Amino acid sequence: MITVKFFVVGLLFFGLLLLVIAYILWRKRSLAFRFATLAVILYGVICTLLFFYVIEIKKPHWLPRQLVKKTNRLKAIRGCDCTWESLHLSKDDYTTFHKPAAQKITQNRYLRTEAQRANWIRHGHLVPVAELEGFGISYLNFSTAHLTPLARKRLYELGRRFRNNITEVKQKKSYFVISSLTRSHRQQERIKKRYSRAATKDHSTHCYGVAFDIYRIVSPNGQCTAAVEALEKTLTQMQQEGKLFLCPEAKCIHVTVCH
Ligand SMILES: [Zn+2]
Structure with missing residues (x-):
């Protein structure tokens, strides 16, 4: 060559x-x-x-x-969907748990515009999220790869613990895929218009910078049973430790970091 x-x-x-x-x-x-x-x-x-x-x-x-046109590598890789039907999780009510928690830990800091986002990044209220152990980030249409420092810490923890919880050696390199992170109110409005089922919530916790959506697990050879179990286990552990709330969203699992 x-x-x-x-x-x-x-x-x-x-x-x-x-x-x-x-x-x-x-x-x-x-x-x-x-x-x-x-x-x-x-x-x-x-x-x-x-x-x-x-x-x-x-x-x-x-x-x-x-210089190379970015291709969506996930399209080429077989994976397993992460939905409320495919994972066994217990739901926290959005209105009574997710939203108040997001408001509380951010002192009600709600992202409205892109200018505000830039300002928050400058002041460290939002920090960039990198693809680390145990998870990847898909192409983001209606959000950017930022979270509050605490939410980022919990996501990194989730990735690490997920990998540790995989019992099957052949699936150790599995990773879950994040499809959405922090959205501005404008992005939230646009997503509501396009996918009414995906974002029906009034004040989404994505606009507080403390939420992310998991929509897929990618495992070697598409065998993800052990990886799905590990993700279920890790999410449940962290939910029981009071670190995050979970609820279903269209075609994904919505996670709000609360502690
Ligand atoms: Zn969500």
């Missing part, structure tokens, strides 16, 4: 060299030279197009990551 890579890169530089030669020949203004020049220009253009074709279509990993 390295040989092919050097060949293509060499081809490009050869094409560029020919273009330079063509330019010099063109300046001599002879008809025969111009004919030859056009031929080498054509060759140069073909080399360049071929180069970009190979890089862009066949070998995108040769380019730096940020």
Whole structure:
């Protein structure tokens, strides 16, 4: 593969060299030279197009990551859904548990606009969430990967403990996938419009920066029975320890950090 890579890169530089030669020949203004020049220009253009074709279509990993169009890797990986039907969990009422807890631990700090989000990030009320042990973050349409420092700590703890609770060795590398984190009120309104079942709550705890949704578990070879059990166990443990509240949402498990 390295040989092919050097060949293509060499081809490009050869094409560029020919273009330079063509330019010099063109300046001599002879008809025969111009004919030859056009031929080498054509060759140069073909080399360049071929180069970009190979890089862009066949070998995108040769380019730096940020230049490559991001693909949704989760689509390509088989996983198991995390819904209220597939996991056995006990529900905490949203209005009487989730919402008051979110208001209490944030001193009722409710995210309305993007400008406010930037301000909160500057002041450390919201911190960036990285994909660490035991969990990944899917492509986020209506939220950003931020949480309050406490909520982030609990998510990282959940990931770690989830991995420790997996009993099956072959499933040790499983991870759960977060589909939503902190939303501004505007994002919440937009999501309500688009998916009325997904966000029917008035003041979502996502807008306090203390909630996240788990929608999938990804395991090697798609065998996730032990991983599902480990997630059930970990969520229940942390719920019983008074660290988080759980409730169903459309196609996912909604988690509000409360302590
Ligand atoms: Zn949610």
